[in-house]
Amino acid sequence: MIPGDGIGPEVTAEAMKVLAAVRQKWNLDLTPVDFPWSADHYLQTGETLPDGALDDLRENYEAIYIGAFGDPRVPDMKHAADVLLGIRFGLDLYINFRPIKLYAEHLSPLRGKGVADVDFVVFRENTEGAYVGVGGIFKKDTPEEVAVQEEIHTRKGVERILRAAFGYATERGFSKVCMADKSNVMRFGHDLWQRAFAEVSSDYPQIEASHLFVDALAMQLVRKPEQFEVIVTNNMFGDILTDLGAALQGGLGMAASANLHPGQTSMFEPVHGSAPKYAGLGTANPMAAILTLALLLDTLGHQEAATAVEDAVGRALEGGVTTADLGGRSSTSEVGDFLARATVGS
């Protein structure tokens, strides 16, 4: 458990209530262990991700759960880069799996679109692209300043996220995978995506493989979200599209994500950030964090518990037990209490 900054500790605390209830009901051997890594901790000690932490996490833990990072006192996000991106890259969690699911009709921001229309998953490449931090600044703070920020796309990295998307579609009985890039402009990096996509998709003839430029995909997601089942894209486009996706679900308070490397220790975090404006007010929506716990449970093989958590969220939405972002009047901890009880049916 890495609660992190801002609303991170508040929503994490609610997810822990649900985990406690789940552990008891299903007799799960899952013990949460807290790690203090946050902006506070960094400002007090200078420590971000300590030496040896990645090996410890990889070898001694079944899963990592993160609340959120981001604090106005650390404008360069040094601690988040080290801890969050450090874990994604360091543990080679190449799949950022972000389901976009509308849990209740009344949360839909789109006229005429309901729960049957918004239900797809995004496979975001999570270890390369624009996130590699390769580049530099030349003649800084002069009128001649030059900044270079590279995108890196490797054949191995692109191919494995494409295979993950097609593999998931095949296993879960989906029939379509859509790949998004900007290969009309990014003639090198995204051309590699095009060629890898042609090759990988030919190994899955039963899956309908389509392509959209990312700008057109953004438009289609708003116009006709029901046409999508599995979307696969690069790191930066996946980041942007999944905030759009969160809006289709009723907001960032509803969007969950998993950072996966099948067979290895994976990391789970809501899509939202630390929402500093709302920190400490007890008004943040814990549902994204709690649905993230459901993803964790599902990944560790506890399907029944994971489904129970999701169903509980559905009941809270039906009953109007929600925070203000969803139009309700409940506090963060009231929603968490409700979900903990509803998950175990008491």
Ligand code: NAD
């Ligand atoms: P944000 O996701 O923190 O918040 C944007 C807005 O979304 C909030 O102002 C709020 O209106 C709403 N929101 C988000 N989560 C909510 C919740 N649980 N309940 C109710 N409303 C919620 O994004 P931001 O304001 O752009 O970024 C704030 C900080 O978080 C920045 O430092 C940013 O870098 C960081 N960030 C971290 C992560 C992460 O840790 N994974 C993700 C995104 C942003």
Ligand code: IPM
């Ligand atoms: C996310 C966040 C992160 C990202 C930031 C905080 C580094 O926006 O998880 O979506 O860009 O991946």
Ligand code: MN
């Ligand atoms: Mn993001």
